[in-house]
Amino acid sequence: MNKYLFLVLLTLISACYYDVEEELYPNEICDTQEVSYSGFVKPVLEDNCLICHNSGSNMGNVTLEGIDNVRIYSANGRLLGAIKHEPGFSPMPQGNEKLSDCQITKIEAWINQGTMDN
Ligand code: HEC
Incomplete structure (x- = not known):
């Protein structure tokens, strides 16, 4: 899966779990x-x-x-x-x-x- 597609998917997924985004994807925080x-x-x-x-x-x-x-x-x-x-x-x-x-x-x-x- 290319990186761009991955990021799009990640955005969609994290939109569904907005309130726990930080716990699910700590490495995405810059x-x-x-x-x-x-x-x-x-x-x-x-x-x-x-x-x-x-x-x-x-x-x-x-x-x-x-x-x-x-x-x-x-x-x-x-x-x-x-x-x-x-x-x-x-x-x-x-x-x-x-x-x-x-x-x-x-x-x-x-x-x-x-x-x-x-
Ligand atoms: C393997 C050697 C090498 C590495 C590693 C390297 N550079 Fe360079 N850099 C060059 C050379 C050679 C030039 C001049 C020739 C050119 O512009 O391609 C240059 C040019 C530049 C310029 C001028 C570019 C412009 O278009 O005006 C900047 C700014 C620069 N480097 C920053 C960096 C930064 C920041 C890093 C690290 C993230 C880095 N360089 C890593 C070799 C390197």
Whole structure:
């Protein structure tokens, strides 16, 4: 079953069991409240991106090491464009699976919350 169909079915099923949705599908909840840089964004970048984008490797002339650099690519839209695989951006992480929807949603939330050093 493809992922899209699965999500549609899941939505239909959870609509029937609305009041116990959290108990049935705890993993479907993506918590975007006060996303932490040190606790979430930084480790995701370390695991998926820094091998090519630390200050030494600097592939594509892009460094994502240190919050100041991450803020540059957050502000100019290239970080989100790349991880969301939007047209006009190089899809990242290069040569690897797209980040999960929840990871992308949380990074976007962290950016919208003001790229806090939290
Ligand atoms: C295997 C190496 C590799 C990995 C892993 C990788 N990148 Fe890249 N990235 C590149 C290269 C090479 C370029 C420049 C060439 C290109 O754009 O395709 C690039 C370009 C970019 C750009 C500029 C894209 C644009 O269109 O302006 C951004 C932003 C970026 N990467 C972010 C990330 C993020 C975030 C991750 C992790 C989720 C990541 N990269 C993982 C190699 C990598």
